[in-house]
Every structure is written in structure tokens, then in C-alpha cells.
Amino acid sequence: MREKFNLLVFISLFGFSGSLLAQSSLVQFKETEFDFGRIPAGQEKLEHKFEFEVVQEGLQIDTITADCSCLGIYYSKEKLSKGTSSVITVAYIPYKAGGFEKSFKVKYKGQSASSELMLKGFIEPTNMSEKVQYPYEIGPLRFKSKKVRLGSVSDKGLLKKTVEFYNSQKDTLKFIKQPKTPKYIKVVLDETKLPPHSKSTMDIFLQPELVPELGAKEDSLHFYTNLEDGGEFVLPLSFNLTKYRSEDVGDKASSPKISVFNDEVDLGKIKVVDYYLVSIRVMNTGELPLVIEQVKAGRGCEVVSLEQKEIAPYSSININVKFWDQDQTGQQVRRITIVSNDPEAPEKVIEIKADLQ
Incomplete structure (x- = not known):
């Protein structure tokens, strides 16, 4: 996933009481999932405390990782005694309107078992509506253009284009298998699961040397989602392949990059x-x-x-x-x-x- 937000995770000892719902042989979490609900735009930070009780004597948190590109973790490295209480405070910094689901994995020193935590919610949009930003409805998604236009492309090298889209559905959209494309096109999805009313991107790579002939091309990218109604959709794509006329610089495309x-x-x-x-x-x-x-x-x-x-x-x-x-x-x-x-x-x-x- 190409995520552009920060997650700050702080851990400190904290007493609490109450029934514990999520249990394991190591810890008992009061809850492992929290929904912020609908959140007004403009908030700098959202916080939630995941409370837990230590079940195993001498338990020590090793790492906490998240499904994002940038996060900070601060926590006590002390061993925790059996029966003591603690809390993991997760602070989420909203970066875009729409729904979000962010998961965290807590690993413990010397233990194969781990704990999964999740935050979710919906950040209210501001200013321009999503229908204005993404005016073209294609299948269950909305796009800024009704077609992916790659323009004029030479028959050497590798071309990449990033395409933004928006899930206007009330349900989470999942891409259930790889898109069907011509052999000279590859699609890399930033996220395979898109919460309701949220944005994402895909990278489209064109390998022009695999295109059979020069000239104008009209192609289709076929996508498959979990939605019963309109779950399969086609995104049109066009480009014009021209002859590479500069001096030969070698076959750079057929190498790792x-x-x-x-x-x-x-x-x-x-x-x-x-x-x-x-x-x-x-x-x-x-x-x-x-x-x-x-x-x-x-x-x-x-x-x-x-x-x-x-x-x-x-x-x-x-x-x-x-x-x-x-x-x-x-x-x-x-x-x-x-x-x-x-x-x-x-x-x-x-x-x-x-x-x-």
C-alpha cells in the first residue's frame, strides 16, 4: 500500500477495570477494534486507548507495526507482571477525507503469538464534493477522467502513469483478483481493500517493446471486485506508439530497477x-x-x-x-x-x- 499519513503509537502503564472481551494466553484486551464513527474534517489528531491486562508473567512487548508507510512507536521496554494492567494509546493523524481502516500488530519478546488491533472511522469531506473531483463513474468507482490516456509513447523504455480513483459505494470495495490486461500492461494497486467514500491510486506500467505494432492503440483494463452488482468493470486506455529515433542506449527495460x-x-x-x-x-x-x-x-x-x-x-x-x-x-x-x-x-x-x- 503507498500510504501518505503518520501514525503515532504510545505505550504506558495505566490502571483500569472492567470486563475483558478479547483474550489470549498472553494478554486480555478489553477491545481490539475501535470505530471513531464520523469525524469532522480539520482535526489534527485522533486518539484511542486499547486497554489490556497481562496474563503471562514477565510479558514484554517487542514491536508494534502498522499497515502504513510511516509510523512512530514509543513504549516501555519493561517486563510486565502477571495481573497488571496497561494501555496502548494509538494516535491517528487524519490526512484525507473518507473512510479508513488501519490495523496494528503487537509482537511480544520470545513469543510466536501476537495481537491484532484496528482503528476505523470516516472523516467528513470538506469544500469540493467528491463527485466534482471525480466526475466519471466507471463501475463501482469514480475517476477524474473517463479514459486513461498515456499520450505519445516511443517503443523503447518503460512508462508509468498513476491514476486516482474514489470509492463512492456504501460498502468496502475489495479487488478479488489481479486485473486482466494486455501482456504489455501491468497494473499495481496501491490498496486491494478500499473503505467506503475513500480515495486510492493505481500505477499503470506500459512495456512498449511488447506492443506488436506501431500506431494508435485502444485497450481495456478489466477489474474484478467483491460487489455483486457491477463488481466487474472496464477502464478504457489509449496511447500512440511511435518509433524510437534517438541513438541506441541499450535495453534498459530488461533489467531490475x-x-x-x-x-x-x-x-x-x-x-x-x-x-x-x-x-x-x-x-x-x-x-x-x-x-x-x-x-x-x-x-x-x-x-x-x-x-x-x-x-x-x-x-x-x-x-x-x-x-x-x-x-x-x-x-x-x-x-x-x-x-x-x-x-x-x-x-x-x-x-x-x-x-x-
Whole structure:
């Protein structure tokens, strides 16, 4: 998922009483899902406390991860005694109107079991209506244009176009299988599950060297969703393929190509005690598998996890990095270097900036 929002997670000891609904052999959560309902636009932050009681003696929280691209985690590293109470306070920073569902996974040291938490709600839209922003209804979704126009394209290289769309349905829309496309087109969905009245994007990749002939093309992209009425729909696409006339620069398309959504990650003003966890999404926009050979962390940061070392064409992974505060304040910059088999960019440097308060 190419998510553009921040999630702050704070953990502190906190006493509470009451019946506990979600149970396991490690902890008992009073609830594992919370719905904010409809929220007025303009709020800077939403918070909710997930209360729990410790069942196993000496339980210690290891990590909390979320299904987003950037999050911060601050929590006590102390072992918790059996029978004591604690709370996980999740602060969600709204970034766009519409529905949202965000899940969190709590992992415990030395334990294979984990806990799943979820926040959801609906942020009221402001100003221009979604029907005005997305005037064309195609199947269950609304688009800014009635057709994807790629324009004039040469028969060399790789073309990428990002398309925005909006779920105007009352129900959550799920893409239940890969879109059906011509062999020279690939579609990468930012999200496969779209809450009601929310926006998302898809990346459309055109491999012109696989197009059988030059000239104007009219194609169709077929999508399949979980909706019974109108669940299958077709998105028209057009382009004009022309002959590549510059000097031969080699077949760069038939190689792995590393791509990141941001070379610079700016966390803004943050308060950090210990560290801030940043998740960086890395994508392979080439035609061959991209191999992450090494991720080098500079001073003040640490690589926590790499989902996998080999990335298939048009696929992506997350690299999770700890941004340590090192008892410093003010503007701080941390760097990581991704070493891969991309022949054009064997080393990709990512800068993570923050104004520590």
C-alpha cells in the first residue's frame, strides 16, 4: 500500500477495570477494534486507548507495526507482571477525507503469538464534493477522467502513469483478483481493500517493446471486485506508439530497477524518547527480479527488518528503520543506503529528516 499519513503509537502503564472481551494466553484486551464513527474534517489528531491486562508473567512487548508507510512507536521496554494492567494509546493523524481502516500488530519478546488491533472511522469531506473531483463513474468507482490516456509513447523504455480513483459505494470495495490486461500492461494497486467514500491510486506500467505494432492503440483494463452488482468493470486506455529515433542506449527495460516513493522522508516536528520507526516502501519497476544485497544504516539509525531480499517485477516491499534520537534536539538527518542489482542505481540513498523537540 503507498500510504501518505503518520501514525503515532504510545505505550504506558495505566490502571483500569472492567470486563475483558478479547483474550489470549498472553494478554486480555478489553477491545481490539475501535470505530471513531464520523469525524469532522480539520482535526489534527485522533486518539484511542486499547486497554489490556497481562496474563503471562514477565510479558514484554517487542514491536508494534502498522499497515502504513510511516509510523512512530514509543513504549516501555519493561517486563510486565502477571495481573497488571496497561494501555496502548494509538494516535491517528487524519490526512484525507473518507473512510479508513488501519490495523496494528503487537509482537511480544520470545513469543510466536501476537495481537491484532484496528482503528476505523470516516472523516467528513470538506469544500469540493467528491463527485466534482471525480466526475466519471466507471463501475463501482469514480475517476477524474473517463479514459486513461498515456499520450505519445516511443517503443523503447518503460512508462508509468498513476491514476486516482474514489470509492463512492456504501460498502468496502475489495479487488478479488489481479486485473486482466494486455501482456504489455501491468497494473499495481496501491490498496486491494478500499473503505467506503475513500480515495486510492493505481500505477499503470506500459512495456512498449511488447506492443506488436506501431500506431494508435485502444485497450481495456478489466477489474474484478467483491460487489455483486457491477463488481466487474472496464477502464478504457489509449496511447500512440511511435518509433524510437534517438541513438541506441541499450535495453534498459530488461533489467531490475529500484524505485522508492520518496528519496527524502521528512517526519516534521516530533517528540521522540528512544526511537521513531520509519517504514520505507521499495518497488521494482524493471522487468527482472530486483535483489536487495545490503541495507546500510548510517549514524543514528538502525535497520529493523527487510521483508524479503528479492522483489519480483512491479512488486514492492517495506524496509523498517529505527530513527534514534541519541539525546539530540533540533534538525536531524539520518541516512540509509540500499545496495541492489539495479545496474543504473546500484546504491540508493534515502534521507530521513526530523525536527526533534
